[in-house]
Amino acid sequence: MNEVTKIDGIGSSVRRTEDKKFLTGKGRYTDDINRPGQVQAYFLRSDVAHAEIKSIDTKAAQSAPGVVGVFTGSDIAADKVGGPICGWVVPCRDGSSTKEPPHPLLAQGKVRFVGDAVAVVVAETMEQAKSAAELIDVDYNELTPVVDFVSADKGAQIHEEVPNNCYFDWELGDESATNKAIESAAKVVKLSVRNNRLVPNAMEPRSALAEYDSLDESYTLHTTSQNPHLTRLVLAAFMFAIPESKLRVIAPDVGGGFGSKIYVYIEEAVCVWASKKIGRPVKWTADRTQAFLTDCHGRDHVNDVQLALDENNKIIGLRVDTVCNLGAYLSAFSVVVPTILHGTLLSGQYDIPTIYTNVKGMATNTVNVDAYRGAGRPEATYLLERTMETAAKEVGMDPAEFRRINFIPKDAFPYQTQVALQYDIGDYEPHLDKAMEMIDYSNFEKRRAEAAKRGMYRGIGMSSYIEACGLAPSAVVGALGGRVGQWESASVRVNPTGTISVFTGSHSHGQGHATTFAQIVADKLGIPMENVEVIHGDTDKTPFGMGSYGSRSLASGGSAISKAVDKIINKSKKIAAHLLEASEDDIDFKDGKFVVGGTDKEKAFGEIALAAYVPHNYPLETLEPGLEENAFYDPTNFVFPSGTHIAEVEIDPATGVVEVVDWAACDDFGNLVNPMIVEGQVHGGIAQGIGQALLEDAHYDENGQLLTASYMDYCMPRADDLPSFKVGYTNTPCTHNDLGVKGCGEAGAIASPPALINAVIDALSPLGVTDMSMPATPQKVWKAIQESQSVAAE
Amino acid sequence: MYSTKYIKPNSTSEALEAIKSMGEGKFLAGGMTLIPTLKQRLASPDGLVDISGCDLDSISDEGDAIKIGAMTKHASVAESGLVNKAIPALAKLADGIGDRQVRNRGTLGGSVANNDPSACYPSAVLALKAIVHTNTRSIEADEFFTGMFETALEENEIIEAISFSKPTRANYVKFPNPASRYAMVGVFVAQFNDGVRVAVTGAGEGGVFRHAEMEAALSSNYNADALSALEISSEGLISDLHASPEYRANLIKEMTKRAVA
Structure with missing residues (x-):
């Protein structure tokens, strides 16, 4: 310590x-800031998921009260302003590169998701801008929307540049060695899991305020960004072709990001452009509906897993085939999240002699999908830790012991995984032991029996996760397709x-x-x-x-x-x-x-x-x-936090409600600078993980309409959904930075979903339930219980 | 929201005059549904007549019933000594609506007049044989709710108060929608000398409804066991992302059991 x-x-x-x-x-947030002469921008957005634009008539809007400008894609094209760029690409299995279709600031002839910006109205007030936008007449020729990403390759083509709606088809690891291990295995555990789609829901919606100074021909942009310098670089060098010195980007107080405020969005760029066009400061602030529809979403994978075991239950190989949804356009880090930040994590805390993974990134008529707290690592951890638990049950071992015999031993560090990463340091048994002690693992069966007397199903589940954060070094990032330093x-x-x-x-x-x-x-x-x-x-x-x-x-x-x-x-x-x-x-x-x-x-x-x-x-x-x-x-390596989380739940069979009754988190973040802040990060991360596992689900219908576009239907975790967390630490200081520190911001969100779902399945295991998808809503759990009982009755 | 006229009269008669002076006017009670609707530009009334100044927020004991003014806020009902003594289930219901902010703005009359299928209050009105007093007449609960978001109220008719009959015992149990925390199923059970009334909210495609089979079962035996053999039909129940009709049927039975336990 x-x-x-x-x-x-x-x-x-x-x-x-x-x-x-x-x-x-x-706090002083972007929307709190006002400039003299400021006007408001409002974006008219597509209400259909996939369509050609036959015509846009803005005449009536132009002359509406308070309007100072109405612009469409053709105005942007005339000024040759570029769209957002992809910050990281990967090679495909067939030798080609990631397909990068353009992402125009305002739609050019086609709309590709509900929320795609078609026009911008700039007016004296937001209400005037909204009223004018209602006067714009857009004539669409609707096309068949592609919503289900697993079958997106058979759907209508969304971008000319993206055949079969497949942005990339990437692989990592040794396929033939892995397939051989699977063929020769004493046992192969197979599992198919889905990582549900999430809406980031930062408390502060996105906002931008752009101002042009005609005297020195420079811009100032206040914006809700996690990285103002990157925003300036992208806007100046790639979108507006102006010197960086002519653009000042200020990200003042920002109310949460969780990844969703990394990227340059079209709205900030349009505000910058319009501020010069109109000659007045232009402000735009999203309302919550726009945030649901247009902030990049997170997750949205399906993973097919095959885990090969020898006769001693040691892992001898792992194969994971993944299809993921990247949405309508390629967002800045959408490609790296399901590949480099996902495939390279598949060894987890385990000594796995051969691993192979294939990832297909698909285009659909839904909003872009990109990083969300954990970004790729929660998806990798979820599939791996669900598989570990399933394997332990299938071979009749205690899940803790099954993990223990497969851990990378303490003396094996630095440890070279079969998926590119080299872990500098770690020691996994101590946090497993400590978490088990914190939750009184050895007496769990007594608690299960006591709950059963009350008619409740009690279950316990764990997750031993590895996290790779502080992406580095730049040379490796570059070799892997990154277009920035780290x-x-x-x-x-x-x-x-x-x-x-x-x-x-x-x-x-x-x-x-x-x-x-x-x-x-x-x-x-x-x-x-x-x-x-x-x-x-x-x-x-x-x-x-x-x-x-x-x-x-x-x-x-x-x-x-x-x-x-x-x-x-x-x-x-x-x-x-x-x-x-x-x-x-x-x-x-x-x-x-x-x-x-x-x-x-x-x-x-x-x-x-x-x-x-x-x-x-x-x-x-x-x-x-x-x-x-x-x-x-420039760090010489990633840092590798790790830990074990154990969840305990009780399920009411009459309603299917899952109550999280206890939680032990034991994490190795290296040295802690401020333990209170670290604990806060752990709490917040677990809360988001519990949200994913039990409550949250972004749901598009078959027409590409987001049905969960408000808090009436999108279920965020609340304080009363959460137990009091038991938080503990072990410490193996990072070997390659002066402070001996690792990262702690995402670990909770990475560790918690599999621990919780494992606990839910364990609770229902007396009924023969062996699988449960996220989110484990009351209805879904109740249905699983009904179905297991009807099977038992047959 | 679209700009609109706002008037705050001091009596219901002034309120009626005001609304008649507008083309398409709307009465504004607590605004818990109307204001968000306006903000999202889903409605554009010619004017709003705020009836919060019309002296409609008293609670009185009428012997066999408790009479509550239409503009009484949920928090006031929850805290009322009269209500807690005579019909504690009604106070409990009011205390479970929305959050603290909603309970301090939302009103009984607003909720009942809107008849949202997932609102709590309509179940109490129906189960407690309530009488809805308007500026022109008194309407029995069984005649009042006519369908989802539909009531017997006529144009320019204002609810002034609602009288809830005092039961021998009663309870309200709801299963909240996990996201919105509105009632996904809410069951109000009330026992009177002449039988038991069971009203279900949150579940019916036609809004709040009475459940005849459960009423019959509980009238002969006010006990959860009396419901065990009952098969709750899922016909006519709402189907949405959060609950299928079958799941709602299960919750109706389960919440009713809990209400009488």
Whole structure:
């Protein structure tokens, strides 16, 4: 465990300094910001899933009250503005590359999902813009919609560039060795699972406010982004062909993203374009319905799994064939999520000698599918941990023991998996043991019997997950098809009085960076945390950085800050040596003081800072004045958190209601900087995982209409759906970053769905139930119980 | 929402005058359904007549019944000493509607006049032999609900109060829709000297309805066991994403059992 070195240093559960403004309603979000002369944009969206546009008549809208502009795809095309791009592509089995159809900012001749933007109305007020949009007449020639992605290859072709509606057909691993292992196996466990489609539902809907300054021909965009620098790069270089220096992107307070705010969406680009066209600031904010219809969704896989076992129940091979739904257009990271972030995770915590996987990414007439908390890793963990549990039951072993005999042994690290990743470190039995202890696993059967007396079915289920986060290094990312680097930046500015301004390329949209990052700097410099200010989210202030996603901020962004602070300390030592008339080698830095070893001669950190900015007594001939350092940190590997979660449920057979009665989470996140914030991340992740497993399901009907487009039908987890979580940790510090840290943001959402579904199936196992799809709604569970009883009666 | 006129009169007679002065006017009670409908531009009335100033929010004991003003908020019903003493099941029902915000804005009259098939109150009106008092007449519960979102109310007729008969005992148990938390099935059971009434909400394609078989069974034996042998028909029950008619039929029986347990 972490040693608490200082009251507010690394390892201390400091209260989040940013919470005061958020909890008192003082957060400043994009929609809170208003500019003089601002107008409102409203997008007219397609209400059909797949159609050719025969004509658009905007005449009546143009002259409606308050309207300052009505634009369609042809206006965008005339100005040659490009659409959003795909940030990562993969090669196909047949040697071709991922098919990348264009994604126009406003529809060009065709609409491809309900919610596709057909026109934009800009007016003095939002109500005027909406009223004018109702006057636009679009004449559609409706085409057959493609909704079911498994059979999408047989459906009407959605893009000219995408034959059989297949964006890519990718593979990883050794197919012939894996098939041989399956053929020669003592037992092959087969399972088909579906990873249900989810709507991210960030609390703050997407919003953009664009302003054009005709004097210096530059734009300012406030937007709800997890990565403002990438947004600027894509908008400037790929969509508008303007110098980055002419576009400032600010992501102010952002109310949650979960992946859905990584990408550049068409609305922000249209606002930027329209702000110059109209010559006034243009604002757009989504309402909740638009968020349901147009934010990228998550998950939506089907996976066919074959797990080969030898006569000792050791795994000898794994084959997974996956089909996934990517929706109407290829979103920025839609390709990497089901491939590189999914296929490479299939070894889990297990020593598997051969693995093969094939993934087909399909186009459908539904909104784009991209990263959502966990992004590929929850899907991999779900299929693997469901299979592990099924295999254990089929071979008659306790699921914990079956996992244990297949774990990668502690002495095997670094461990090279058969699916490209090399785990630097891990130790899996301790978190399994600890989670079992936390939930009192050994007495479970007593609890099951006691519940049975009350007429309830009680079940227990576990999931031992591996997570790969802090995607890196850039060279490998590039080799795998990534079009961006995966480093992170930090700039640490020591102010003349010794206070610190930290500029980070990471972005906080709820994670608590202002606290965690300040703790790192305070701890390393031996100064109070209040002296450290963290600045993020503004391309004019922070160095180019990659933003926050994939649980990368601490491992990559925190490490960059740590490296910049190291440079500060090194330079400070030189200044201290001069002031103390000692050799640099004799200067020790401890508790905020530079001390000449073996003497009582010392200088406080603040004195060094002042000397750097008021260099009256300073080695100017060998050292520049000032005290500010940058670091760009490109990690040498992913970080690999792991853990075991165990869920316990009770099912009421009369209604099918599943109650989560207990939960033990034991995670190895390496060193913890702020255990309270980490625990919050674990809670939130599990809550989202419970949402996926029991409640949430994005459902399109056969016409491509999203039936679950509001909270009346889309079921979000609420506090009373959740138990009190038992959270514990083990620690194998990451070997390749200075802080020894891994990521914790997604682990809960990755670990929890299979643990919960395994528990549901275990509860119903006395009835002969062996499978249950997500979400395990009351109706579905009740039906499974009815069917098992009617089978028993026959 | 579309811009519209807003009037807040001080009496029902003024309210009636106001609505007659508009083409297509709407009475606004708590607005829990109407306001979201307006915000989504699904309705464009010529004007709104807010009846919250018409002094329609008193609760009184009428001997055999409790009379509740139409504009009484759910929270007031839930907290009322009179209601809790005479018909605790009704207070329990009111306390389970929506969330705290809804209970402090939504009204009895608004809910009953709207007759949403998944609203809680209509089941209490039907099970508790309520009389709906309007500005022109008194309507018996059995005559009031005429179909999903349909009632016996005529144009420009305002519910002023509802009198709920005091039962010898009663209970309301609902199974909430997991997403919306409206009643997916809600059952109000009320026992009177002349028999038991069972009203089911959330389940019927025609809105709230009485269940004759369960009423007969419980009238002879007010006990969950009395229902065991009953087969609940799924005919006419709502089918949606969350529940099939068969599942709803199961829940009707199960919630009724729980109500009398």
